[in-house]
Amino acid sequence: MKPHAEMVHWLFAAGILFIGMCLLCEAIVGRAVWQMRPWRKYLWPGVAFAMGVLLWPVMAFFTNSAIHMYAHGSWAEVLMLAGGAELGLVHGRLKSPYWRLTWPLAFVVTGTAFIVHEQNPWFFARSAFLHHLLGWTFIVAAIFPLALVWRPRSTALRACFALTICVVSVQLFSDRDVAPIFGHLSPLAGEPHR
Amino acid sequence: MNSTYAPDAAIERTRFSRPQIVSLLGPLTAAAGVVWGILQPYRVTLLHPHGQGVWWLLVEPPLLVVLVGVAFSLVVARPLLIDLEEHGEASR
Numbered sequence: 152m153k154p155h156a157e158m159v160h161w162l163f164a165a166g167i168l169f170i171g172m173c174l175l176c177e178a179i180v181g182r183a184v185w186q187m188r189p190w191r192k193y194l195w196p197g198v199a200f201a202m203g204v205l206l207w208p209v210m211a212f213f214t215n216s217a218i219h220m221y222a223h224g225s226w227a228e229v230l231m232l233a234g235g236a237e238l239g240l241v242h243g244r245l246k247s248p249y250w251r252l253t254w255p256l257a258f259v260v261t262g263t264a265f266i267v268h269e270q271n272p273w274f275f276a277r278s279a280f281l282h283h284l285l286g287w288t289f290i291v292a293a294i295f296p297l298a299l300v301w302r303p304r305s306t307a308l309r310a311c312f313a314l315t316i317c318v319v320s321v322q323l324f325s326d327r328d329v330a331p332i333f334g335h336l337s338p339l340a341g342e343p344h345r
Numbered sequence: 346m347n348s349t350y351a352p353d354a355a356i357e358r359t360r361f362s363r364p365q366i367v368s369l370l371g372p373l374t375a376a377a378g379v380v381w382g383i384l385q386p387y388r389v390t391l392l393h394p395h396g397q398g399v400w401w402l403l404v405e406p407p408l409l410v411v412l413v414g415v416a417f418s419l420v421v422a423r424p425l426l427i428d429l430e431e432h433g434e435a436s437r
Contacts, residue, residue, distance in 0.1 A: 154400040165409040172370055172417050179366055180429055187428040194421070324406050 157278075157328045159209055164323035166202050170195045171320055174313035178306055192241040200234030203227050222268035229257035248303065254296035262289030274335035281326050288319060364429055371418030378410030 173195040177185040186192040206227035214220045233253040239245035265286030271279040292315040299308050329341045336343060382389045389408060390401045 152399075154404065158400055158404040161404055161406045161409060164406075165413050168374070168410070168413050169417060172374065172413070173421060176367055176370065176421060176425060179363055180425060184425070184428055184432045187432065188424060191421070191425070324410070 153212060155328055156213060157326050159213065160323045160326040163202065163205075164320045164326075166198060167316055167323065168320035170198050170202075171313050171316035173198075174316055175310065178309035178313050181306075182304075186241070193238060196234050196237035196241060198234075200231055200238060203230030203232075203234055206230060218268045218270075222264035225260050225264050229253070229260045233257040248300060251296065251300045251303070254299075255293040258289045258293035258296060262286045262293070265289065271337070271340075274332060275337045276340040277325070277327050277330040277332040277336075280332040281322055285319060285322050288315070288322065364426055367422050367425055367429065368418075371414045371422050373414070374417065375411045375414030378407045378412075378414060381410060382407035 177195075204227070206223055210220055210223035210227060213223065233256070236245060236250040236253040240248075240250055263286065265282050269279055269282035269286070273280050273283050292311075295308055295312040295315060299305065299312060302308055327343075329343045330336070331343060385407070386392055389405050390397045391405065391408070394402060
Protein backbone atom coordinates (compact mmCIF):
# COMPACT_ATOMS: atom_id res chain seq x y z
CA MET A 152 0.00 0.00 0.00
CA LYS A 153 3.04 2.24 0.41
CA PRO A 154 3.75 4.39 -2.68
CA HIS A 155 7.03 4.05 -4.57
CA ALA A 156 9.73 6.54 -3.56
CA GLU A 157 9.53 8.14 -7.01
CA MET A 158 5.83 8.91 -6.43
CA VAL A 159 6.62 10.72 -3.20
CA HIS A 160 9.21 12.73 -5.13
CA TRP A 161 6.57 13.65 -7.76
CA LEU A 162 4.04 14.71 -5.13
CA PHE A 163 6.62 16.95 -3.47
CA ALA A 164 7.66 18.20 -6.92
CA ALA A 165 4.06 19.37 -7.50
CA GLY A 166 4.05 21.30 -4.21
CA ILE A 167 7.48 22.78 -4.92
CA LEU A 168 6.38 23.81 -8.42
CA PHE A 169 3.39 25.63 -6.92
CA ILE A 170 5.68 27.44 -4.45
CA GLY A 171 8.10 28.36 -7.26
CA MET A 172 5.28 29.81 -9.37
CA CYS A 173 3.97 31.83 -6.41
CA LEU A 174 7.49 33.17 -5.74
CA LEU A 175 7.90 34.06 -9.40
CA CYS A 176 4.58 35.92 -9.41
CA GLU A 177 5.54 37.76 -6.22
CA ALA A 178 8.83 38.78 -7.85
CA ILE A 179 7.00 39.99 -10.98
CA VAL A 180 4.18 41.96 -9.37
CA GLY A 181 6.07 43.15 -6.29
CA ARG A 182 5.41 42.51 -2.63
CA ALA A 183 2.88 45.36 -2.29
CA VAL A 184 0.51 43.89 -4.88
CA TRP A 185 1.15 40.31 -3.75
CA GLN A 186 0.12 41.16 -0.20
CA MET A 187 -3.05 43.08 -1.18
CA ARG A 188 -5.11 40.05 -0.15
CA PRO A 189 -4.29 38.83 3.37
CA TRP A 190 -4.56 35.11 2.54
CA ARG A 191 -2.06 35.39 -0.30
CA LYS A 192 0.84 36.52 1.86
CA TYR A 193 0.51 33.29 3.88
CA LEU A 194 0.12 31.08 0.81
CA TRP A 195 3.63 29.97 -0.17
CA PRO A 196 5.15 30.15 3.34
CA GLY A 197 2.19 28.05 4.52
CA VAL A 198 2.66 25.48 1.77
CA ALA A 199 6.41 25.35 2.56
CA PHE A 200 5.68 24.80 6.25
CA ALA A 201 3.08 22.11 5.44
CA MET A 202 5.59 20.33 3.20
CA GLY A 203 8.04 20.39 6.11
CA VAL A 204 5.38 18.71 8.28
CA LEU A 205 4.67 16.14 5.54
CA LEU A 206 8.36 15.24 5.40
CA TRP A 207 8.03 13.65 8.85
CA PRO A 208 5.85 10.75 7.61
CA VAL A 209 8.27 10.40 4.70
CA MET A 210 11.05 10.07 7.26
CA ALA A 211 9.06 7.50 9.22
CA PHE A 212 7.87 5.33 6.30
CA PHE A 213 10.84 5.55 3.92
CA THR A 214 13.64 4.69 6.31
CA ASN A 215 15.88 2.61 4.04
CA SER A 216 18.83 3.38 6.30
CA ALA A 217 19.84 5.60 9.20
CA ILE A 218 21.32 8.17 6.80
CA HIS A 219 17.95 8.39 4.97
CA MET A 220 16.23 9.02 8.29
CA TYR A 221 18.67 11.78 9.21
CA ALA A 222 18.38 13.35 5.75
CA HIS A 223 14.55 13.40 5.66
CA GLY A 224 14.41 14.49 9.30
CA SER A 225 16.81 17.39 8.74
CA TRP A 226 14.80 18.52 5.66
CA ALA A 227 11.62 18.43 7.69
CA GLU A 228 13.22 20.54 10.41
CA VAL A 229 14.79 23.21 8.18
CA LEU A 230 11.73 23.48 5.91
CA MET A 231 9.44 23.93 8.91
CA LEU A 232 11.88 26.46 10.39
CA ALA A 233 12.16 28.49 7.16
CA GLY A 234 8.43 28.27 6.38
CA GLY A 235 7.54 29.13 9.96
CA ALA A 236 9.96 32.07 10.03
CA GLU A 237 8.49 33.38 6.78
CA LEU A 238 4.96 33.03 8.21
CA GLY A 239 6.07 34.98 11.29
CA LEU A 240 7.65 37.69 9.14
CA VAL A 241 4.65 38.20 6.83
CA HIS A 242 2.30 38.21 9.82
CA GLY A 243 4.46 40.82 11.55
CA ARG A 244 5.12 38.71 14.62
CA LEU A 245 8.80 38.49 13.71
CA LYS A 246 10.54 41.77 12.94
CA SER A 247 14.18 41.05 12.20
CA PRO A 248 14.94 40.44 8.51
CA TYR A 249 17.71 38.13 9.66
CA TRP A 250 15.02 35.47 10.19
CA ARG A 251 15.25 35.08 6.40
CA LEU A 252 18.68 33.54 6.98
CA THR A 253 16.68 30.39 7.66
CA TRP A 254 16.24 30.01 3.86
CA PRO A 255 19.96 29.81 2.96
CA LEU A 256 20.34 27.55 6.00
CA ALA A 257 17.56 25.31 4.66
CA PHE A 258 19.19 25.26 1.21
CA VAL A 259 22.64 24.34 2.54
CA VAL A 260 21.31 21.68 4.95
CA THR A 261 19.07 20.22 2.21
CA GLY A 262 21.87 20.21 -0.36
CA THR A 263 24.34 18.62 2.03
CA ALA A 264 21.80 15.99 3.07
CA PHE A 265 21.07 15.16 -0.58
CA ILE A 266 24.75 14.64 -1.35
CA VAL A 267 25.63 12.83 1.87
CA HIS A 268 22.71 10.39 1.83
CA GLU A 269 23.34 9.36 -1.81
CA GLN A 270 25.88 6.61 -1.43
CA ASN A 271 26.22 5.80 -5.14
CA PRO A 272 28.24 7.70 -7.77
CA TRP A 273 26.65 10.14 -10.26
CA PHE A 274 26.10 7.67 -13.13
CA PHE A 275 24.94 4.71 -11.03
CA ALA A 276 21.29 5.38 -11.98
CA ARG A 277 19.05 8.35 -12.64
CA SER A 278 18.01 8.73 -9.00
CA ALA A 279 21.68 8.83 -7.91
CA PHE A 280 22.45 11.44 -10.57
CA LEU A 281 19.49 13.56 -9.54
CA HIS A 282 20.36 13.34 -5.84
CA HIS A 283 23.86 14.68 -6.59
CA LEU A 284 22.45 17.31 -8.96
CA LEU A 285 19.78 18.41 -6.49
CA GLY A 286 22.36 18.63 -3.72
CA TRP A 287 24.69 20.86 -5.69
CA THR A 288 21.79 22.92 -7.04
CA PHE A 289 20.67 23.69 -3.48
CA ILE A 290 24.19 24.48 -2.24
CA VAL A 291 25.09 26.77 -5.17
CA ALA A 292 21.66 28.44 -5.25
CA ALA A 293 21.80 29.21 -1.51
CA ILE A 294 23.51 32.41 -2.67
CA PHE A 295 20.10 33.80 -3.79
CA PRO A 296 18.20 33.61 -0.48
CA LEU A 297 21.40 34.70 1.29
CA ALA A 298 21.69 37.80 -0.89
CA LEU A 299 17.97 38.50 -0.45
CA VAL A 300 18.50 39.01 3.29
CA TRP A 301 20.42 42.19 2.45
CA ARG A 302 18.71 43.03 -0.89
CA PRO A 303 15.08 42.00 -0.21
CA ARG A 304 13.64 44.26 -2.93
CA SER A 305 15.85 42.98 -5.73
CA THR A 306 13.54 41.64 -8.45
CA ALA A 307 16.39 39.79 -10.14
CA LEU A 308 17.39 37.96 -6.95
CA ARG A 309 13.79 37.06 -6.15
CA ALA A 310 13.25 35.78 -9.68
CA CYS A 311 16.46 33.70 -9.41
CA PHE A 312 15.23 32.30 -6.08
CA ALA A 313 11.86 31.41 -7.64
CA LEU A 314 13.42 29.86 -10.73
CA THR A 315 15.74 27.76 -8.54
CA ILE A 316 12.67 26.33 -6.82
CA CYS A 317 11.09 25.59 -10.23
CA VAL A 318 14.31 23.87 -11.40
CA VAL A 319 14.29 21.74 -8.22
CA SER A 320 10.71 20.76 -9.06
CA VAL A 321 11.69 19.69 -12.60
CA GLN A 322 14.57 17.64 -11.18
CA LEU A 323 12.22 15.90 -8.75
CA PHE A 324 9.71 15.19 -11.54
CA SER A 325 12.57 13.57 -13.52
CA ASP A 326 13.26 11.10 -10.72
CA ARG A 327 12.67 7.37 -11.27
CA ASP A 328 13.38 4.55 -8.85
CA VAL A 329 15.40 2.57 -11.41
CA ALA A 330 16.14 4.20 -14.76
CA PRO A 331 19.23 4.98 -16.84
CA ILE A 332 20.89 8.38 -16.92
CA PHE A 333 22.44 9.39 -20.27
CA GLY A 334 22.55 5.69 -21.17
CA HIS A 335 24.28 4.66 -17.93
CA LEU A 336 22.68 2.22 -15.51
CA SER A 337 24.66 0.09 -13.11
CA PRO A 338 23.67 -3.61 -13.16
CA LEU A 339 23.59 -3.34 -9.37
CA ALA A 340 20.69 -0.83 -9.57
CA GLY A 341 18.16 -3.50 -10.59
CA GLU A 342 15.70 -3.89 -13.44
CA PRO A 343 14.48 -0.59 -14.91
CA HIS A 344 10.75 -0.06 -15.10
CA ARG A 345 8.69 2.66 -16.74
CA MET B 346 19.87 65.95 -21.13
CA ASN B 347 18.10 64.61 -18.07
CA SER B 348 18.62 60.86 -17.86
CA THR B 349 15.99 60.21 -15.16
CA TYR B 350 13.33 59.58 -17.83
CA ALA B 351 14.93 56.36 -19.01
CA PRO B 352 14.23 54.29 -15.83
CA ASP B 353 10.62 55.61 -15.77
CA ALA B 354 10.13 54.39 -19.31
CA ALA B 355 11.58 51.02 -18.38
CA ILE B 356 9.18 50.67 -15.42
CA GLU B 357 6.26 51.60 -17.67
CA ARG B 358 7.29 48.95 -20.21
CA THR B 359 7.61 46.34 -17.46
CA ARG B 360 4.24 47.27 -15.98
CA PHE B 361 2.51 46.52 -19.26
CA SER B 362 4.00 43.07 -19.51
CA ARG B 363 3.38 42.00 -15.90
CA PRO B 364 -0.29 40.98 -16.28
CA GLN B 365 0.57 39.08 -19.42
CA ILE B 366 3.31 37.12 -17.65
CA VAL B 367 1.09 36.39 -14.65
CA SER B 368 -1.80 35.24 -16.81
CA LEU B 369 0.46 33.02 -18.94
CA LEU B 370 2.28 31.19 -16.12
CA GLY B 371 -0.56 28.80 -15.25
CA PRO B 372 -1.63 27.91 -18.83
CA LEU B 373 2.00 27.40 -19.88
CA THR B 374 2.57 25.05 -16.95
CA ALA B 375 -0.61 23.11 -17.76
CA ALA B 376 0.44 22.96 -21.42
CA ALA B 377 3.83 21.57 -20.36
CA GLY B 378 1.99 18.80 -18.51
CA VAL B 379 -0.16 18.05 -21.58
CA VAL B 380 2.93 17.90 -23.83
CA TRP B 381 4.63 15.58 -21.33
CA GLY B 382 1.54 13.33 -21.34
CA ILE B 383 1.61 13.20 -25.16
CA LEU B 384 5.35 12.45 -25.27
CA GLN B 385 5.14 9.79 -22.54
CA PRO B 386 1.55 8.45 -22.61
CA TYR B 387 2.55 5.46 -20.46
CA ARG B 388 2.96 7.91 -17.56
CA VAL B 389 -0.76 8.68 -17.70
CA THR B 390 -2.12 5.47 -16.20
CA LEU B 391 -5.71 6.70 -16.58
CA LEU B 392 -5.31 5.86 -20.27
CA HIS B 393 -4.75 2.18 -19.39
CA PRO B 394 -6.13 1.73 -15.87
CA HIS B 395 -6.64 -2.06 -15.81
CA GLY B 396 -4.33 -3.89 -13.43
CA GLN B 397 -2.84 -0.69 -12.02
CA GLY B 398 -2.35 -0.18 -8.29
CA VAL B 399 -4.04 2.68 -6.45
CA TRP B 400 -0.88 4.80 -6.29
CA TRP B 401 -0.25 4.51 -10.03
CA LEU B 402 -3.78 5.75 -10.61
CA LEU B 403 -3.50 8.59 -8.08
CA VAL B 404 0.00 9.87 -8.83
CA GLU B 405 0.52 10.59 -12.51
CA PRO B 406 3.26 13.21 -13.01
CA PRO B 407 1.95 14.86 -16.23
CA LEU B 408 -1.49 15.21 -14.63
CA LEU B 409 0.10 16.67 -11.47
CA VAL B 410 1.77 19.35 -13.60
CA VAL B 411 -1.55 20.12 -15.34
CA LEU B 412 -3.27 20.24 -11.94
CA VAL B 413 -0.69 22.69 -10.55
CA GLY B 414 -1.05 24.91 -13.62
CA VAL B 415 -4.86 24.95 -13.43
CA ALA B 416 -4.91 25.46 -9.63
CA PHE B 417 -2.40 28.28 -9.95
CA SER B 418 -4.45 29.98 -12.68
CA LEU B 419 -7.71 29.78 -10.75
CA VAL B 420 -6.53 30.34 -7.17
CA VAL B 421 -3.55 32.66 -7.57
CA ALA B 422 -3.34 34.29 -11.00
CA ARG B 423 -6.98 35.31 -11.44
CA PRO B 424 -7.35 37.34 -8.19
CA LEU B 425 -3.79 38.62 -8.60
CA LEU B 426 -4.63 40.08 -12.02
CA ILE B 427 -7.60 41.93 -10.50
CA ASP B 428 -5.35 43.31 -7.74
CA LEU B 429 -2.68 44.24 -10.27
CA GLU B 430 -5.27 46.17 -12.27
CA GLU B 431 -6.58 47.94 -9.15
CA HIS B 432 -3.06 48.80 -8.07
CA GLY B 433 -2.30 50.13 -11.55
CA GLU B 434 -5.40 52.34 -11.52
CA ALA B 435 -4.69 53.57 -7.98
CA SER B 436 -1.11 54.53 -8.82
CA ARG B 437 -2.11 56.46 -11.99
